[in-house]
Amino acid sequence: MEAVAVGSRILPQICLHQNSESSHHHVKSNPSFVNTTKLSVARCSSSSNTKNSVSGGLPLRLPVQRKIIVGRTHCSTGVCTYPVGAFESHSNTDEEKIGVLLLNLGGPDTLNDVQPFLFNLFADPDIIRLPRLFRFLQRPLAQLISVLRAPKSKEGYASIGGGSPLRKITDEQANALKTALEAKEVSADVYVAMRYWHPFTEEAIKRDRITRLVVLPLYPQYSISTTGSSVRVLQEMFRNDAHLSRLPVAIIQSWYQRQGYIRSMADLIEEELQNFSNPEEVMIFFSAHGVPVSYVENAGDPYRDQMEECIFLIMQELKSRGIGNDHTLAYQSRVGPVQWLKPYTDEVLVDLGKQGVKSLLAVPVSFVSEHIETLEEIDMEYRELALESGIVNWGRVPALNCTPSFITDLADAVIEALPSAMAISNSNTTTSDNAENGFVAYAVKMIFGSIFAFLLLLSPKLMSAFKSRVL
Numbered sequence: 001m002e003a004v005a006v007g008s009r010i011l012p013q014i015c016l017h018q019n020s021e022s023s024h025h026h027v028k029s030n031p032s033f034v035n036t037t038k039l040s041v042a043r044c045s046s047s048s049n050t051k052n053s054v055s056g057g058l059p060l061r062l063p064v065q066r067k068i069i070v071g072r073t074h075c076s077t078g079v080c081t082y083p084v085g086a087f088e089s090h091s092n093t094d095e096e097k098i099g100v101l102l103l104n105l106g107g108p109d110t111l112n113d114v115q116p117f118l119f120n121l122f123a124d125p126d127i128i129r130l131p132r133l134f135r136f137l138q139r140p141l142a143q144l145i146s147v148l149r150a151p152k153s154k155e156g157y158a159s160i161g162g163g164s165p166l167r168k169i170t171d172e173q174a175n176a177l178k179t180a181l182e183a184k185e186v187s188a189d190v191y192v193a194m195r196y197w198h199p200f201t202e203e204a205i206k207r208d209r210i211t212r213l214v215v216l217p218l219y220p221q222y223s224i225s226t227t228g229s230s231v232r233v234l235q236e237m238f239r240n241d242a243h244l245s246r247l248p249v250a251i252i253q254s255w256y257q258r259q260g261y262i263r264s265m266a267d268l269i270e271e272e273l274q275n276f277s278n279p280e281e282v283m284i285f286f287s288a289h290g291v292p293v294s295y296v297e298n299a300g301d302p303y304r305d306q307m308e309e310c311i312f313l314i315m316q317e318l319k320s321r322g323i324g325n326d327h328t329l330a331y332q333s334r335v336g337p338v339q340w341l342k343p344y345t346d347e348v349l350v351d352l353g354k355q356g357v358k359s360l361l362a363v364p365v366s367f368v369s370e371h372i373e374t375l376e377e378i379d380m381e382y383r384e385l386a387l388e389s390g391i392v393n394w395g396r397v398p399a400l401n402c403t404p405s406f407i408t409d410l411a412d413a414v415i416e417a418l419p420s421a422m423a424i425s426n427s428n429t430t431t432s433d434n435a436e437n438g439f440v441a442y443a444v445k446m447i448f449g450s451i452f453a454f455l456l457l458l459s460p461k462l463m464s465a466f467k468s469r470v471l
């Protein structure tokens with residue numbers, strides 16, 4: 001399965017920077033356009049004082065401290081995952097009504113949801129990136145892989161209570177963000193849009209009289225497979241809707257370099273180190289969700305670079321607090337028969353044990369909520385492997401979830417992004433998926449796809465790579 005870039009979209013790229021000495025915001029507009037086939041993301045300067053990487057448009061009309069009056073709230077919590085009438089009438093009102101759309105991956109609510117959730121995930125051309133010629137196989141292949149993987153995946157979800165905690169935590173984060181924005185005198189409705197399970201992006205984007213929208217992916221680092229995929233779906237929906245295509249939108253592409261996030265991570269690490277009897281001897285072990293190497297090396301995914309810079313910034317923050325522990329970064333959760341980013345978490349744990357490391361603090365770093373890969377993969381599988389490998393003292397930093405300093409920083413990120421909101425491009429660029437029309441074409445694809453899938457079944461080695469959670 002060769003990885004190729006999917007679709008190409010063009011976004012004006014804008015970076016918000018903060019001068020750390022003067023705390024004065026300025027907007028740096030990049031006059032060049034970035035073709036997402038190569039880069040897929042706004043790439044701001046990687047200096048440590050860079051705040052968000054935002055794509056959107058200019059008009060710098062909103063002073064940050066101004067009280068912003070926002071439209072009605074549709075549910076008692078203030079967080080609506082199924083809003084009615086969202087993002088409508090934005091051109092006919094003087095009143096600014098802010099919406100914040102949190103993007104996340106989603107997870108199965110029950111064990112019965114696991115296979116259909118996996119189908120949605122593997123049917124995403126940003127997750128299994130087939131060459132254009134073979135794109136018609138995407139859905140049959142997704143069906144096959146999801147069925148093969150479901151039993152093992154179900155075991156994992158069963159061991160953490162029978163489903164993913166993602167929806168609940170993301171709703172809590174949305175609530176907390178709304179409150180944090182209110183504390184900064186910005187009134188906004190916060191919505192949740194999941195990529196592979198309810199509430200789907202398509203469900204979240206209804207009409208709701210929003211006049212300005214900030215899109216905030218809950219992934220600190222950008223990857224084609226996460227933020228890239230969600231934003232692609234969003235852009236397709238906005239482009240195809242007359243109202244939405246005129247709505248000013250700012251998309252925060254990545255925010256791993258924000259001081260508030262870095263400090264919040266450092267706080268959690270510092271706190272957790274205190275649980276060891278000799279904190280200074282503990283190896284700080286950052287474990288990030290992996291992506292296939294081809295994403296980074298062929299498709300220009302900035303994920304690895306951003307991850308490495310993120311770790312550098314966290315360690316720099318810890319050093320400034322007098323914490324100079326050894327640290328390392330490895331990648332977990334690989335799936336399928338291709339090469340993923342190395343080093344692999346399981347292999348590094350074994351090596352560290354062999355090298356005589358006795359105390360280890362695992363730090364999940366690519367995601368800000370507890371989920372199956374923290375609760376099952378790290379807390380159960382990797383912990384067991386580490387202890388078997390000679391590590392004696394094991395600890396794990398909790399996910400940020402609703403940590404107040406983190407949520408406050410997200411609120412700042414939203415406020416800083418507001419002025420750069422602009423209407424989503426009404427370009428006609430489409431992904432090749434949109435070309436899939438017509439019953440005959442569909443039937444032909446299904447037949448060929450099924451034959452191909454059947455042939456793949458005859459390759460047990462290939463398929464077993466999808467069946468296991470950790471290879």
Ligand SMILES: C=CC1=C(C)c2cc3[nH]c(cc4nc(cc5[nH]c(cc1n2)c(C)c5CCC(=O)O)C(CCC(=O)O)=C4C)c(C)c3C=C
Binds near residue numbers: 121165223372
């Ligand atoms: C930054 C975070 C993530 C990246 C990058 C990512 C890439 C990626 N993931 C898969 C395959 C699977 N991911 C699964 C679940 C899952 N993945 C992330 C995060 C990232 N994925 C999250 C938050 C979750 C949901 C966890 C939950 O609690 O429900 C799964 C399902 C679980 C399992 O069976 O292991 C799969 C499969 C690929 C192929 C990929 C990059 C191409």
Ligand SMILES: [Fe+2]
Binds near residue numbers: 289333
């Ligand atoms: Fe994943």
